[in-house]
Amino acid sequence: MDKSKLRTFRSRILSHIALPLILIMASVYAVNAWFSYLSSEKRLYHSLTQEASHSASRLQLLLEHAQANTQGLADFIGFL
DSSP, X not given: OOHHHHHHHHHHHIIIIIHHHHHHXXXXXXXXXXXXXXXXXXXXXXXXXXXXXXXXXHHHHHHHHHHHHXXXXXXXXXXX
């Protein structure tokens, strides 16, 4: 077989089959990575929202407790 025909056959296989498959696979991988990124971002923000809400309610409880203690101490000092 002639080497020039073999080269054109190889280049035809490469240009008609291999390169489009590589492009399709890369596109599918990119779309999958993008959806994975969006999903992980959504989970992260949901987790941060829950953590912030929990921290805010805990801080509110501590401030109410401190206010009650301060009010009790002021009443005690006023009683003396």
